[in-house]
Amino acid sequence: KEIKIFFYEDFHLVFYLIILLSIFFIFFSFNSDFTDIFFSISSSISNIGFSTDMPNLNLSFIYIILVIIGGSFFSTSSGLRFIRIYTLLKFSLNQVLSFSKPRNIFMSKLAFSKINFNFDVINKYFLSIIIFIISLFSLTILLSFFNIEFEQSLKLAVLTLMNTVNSSSYGLGDFDFNNLHFLNKYCLIVFMIIGRIELLTILLILKKYLFKN
Template sequence: MNLNTYIYTFIISIILTLIFYLSKNNDEKKTTIYEKILTIFFGYFFIPLIIAIPFYFSIYNLTFINSYFEAVSGFTSTGFTIFDNINHIDQSLILWRSSSQWVGGLYFLFSIILLLDIFDHSFKKSLTNFISFDKAETLKQSFKIFLLYSLLTFGIFIILNIFEIRMFNSLNLAMTITSSGGFLPSNNLSNILINNTQIIITSLLMLVSFFSIFLIYNLIFTKNHNLNFFNEDIHLLFYFLTLLVLFFVFFNFDNNFSELFLSLTTSVSNIGFSLDNSSSRLSFIFLILVMIGGSFFSTSSGIRFLKIYSLFKYSINEILSYSRPKNIFINKHLFSKEFFQLNEIYKYFLTVIIFIMSILILSFLLTLSGIEFENSFKLSILTLMNTVNSSTYGLAEFSFYDLPFYTKYYLIFFMIIGRLELLTVLIICKKFLFKN
């Protein structure tokens, strides 16, 4: 249905690609970090304009703002949707929605490579042994990411098919899970996962977007297998196993651990799926897990576990140093020989401050739009963490279609802010607000 709209989108994409390529500056001058950030920021606003074309010219009479909202939600891997009934959408548009997430997840991973200079030394080590990228190395790592990302998607698709999930649903779910997105090919996940085995397998597959995308590659192809090289992933493994035990022992109220396991994995990976009968009694705990997030080099959002852990350990050590001044407290990760520096702690602290400020601002704006404060607060967290609203967080019945147009613009802007590393926002503010 509406095949011409996809042809037009393809032609427009090719034309714009040629325009940007032919107009590029061949000057060898080094690109500044501000130019890199603004380029990525521009991409998050511009590329969804192309993605929105099939939505706008579909048979569903979508306005421009609704089409753009759906496109941004997909490209940022958030999953908010203006469609009330997914089952009534033609399959080509469902695939388009899922693929917009897949492309957005890949764009996010590329942006990490481009902005590698502003990130911390410990995170660089989890990506590669190279500390500084030249142009050739950037292309090499980008190609590696594309290959790994594609293979992971294909692997998830095959596994879902093996466990007898319909091929069309498997394809959509594979793109959604890899990108940490929230779009489903059906109204409810319960229509896709019909037994406990499928629920458990899908839950385990969601961990792909929780751990580093380089984890499997490093395990198989990297000769150096010391713990320092897998520092973040080992921390994440212990973190996840601890959560698993706590949830099984203390929160397994209904003795249906498969559903609880799904809610746990979907929260830590910032996907946000839920089944029909998922309880919202633990919504606050799941929101905390959403805010923490997963690996730095993954498609999940969140403040990142290693940052929270570093801040916590540093704070405890500082308190103990005053109470026991004769003792020496080491600020070092458990499975690493490297110490985290004070400037890294400052960055982490600023990230948390910016996140809190963003929640307060967006909650205030949503409350002015007539949304209840509790829902505004929850929706603010999910927006900034690029996680879909669902019954896990008590927002399954929330309708984005009926929101005023200016509220949709708020959400669009903050979905993009959430996808960017929050530290980049501070760097841009420093550039334009604190000029010498």
């Protein structure tokens, strides 16, 4: 079943990428070479972070959102994963519809497949997003304490948790890490590790060994 989920997620990501490219091509390509935008989109959703020297289109927060969503399970980098967000949105919608139409049964099924997500999987997805939100705001607050602007702190926190290189696409191309306080550097290292292995994994390991009964 896990292999099928991996396959179908990559299948959905094709549509996800096509929709993104269509939107950017229609609304944002008039002032820039579309190949630069395509490279930035691909780099963001795969959590690589590289970009070309493109003109400022004020798209940094859009690229940050793409970084947060991230790529597929096959990716070695981080990201909340498109399938998690898609599944939670569909499950939430089904719950609302089930209350409005109690006689109908709504299944949390992955589109274009026969895979149904049970409550354990949905709870795991929900918990991982909650942990990400807590980690994001914690790191943002810690960075803000050392006189880093809130916008830069937020972007830097996202890129750190998602293990993504900072670049001009995110408005951090000129950010100087050499001038950071050493405590800031240690915070970035710790949260980078958390983003890589996910705090949820650490909690599950601790639960296994500390609460054996």
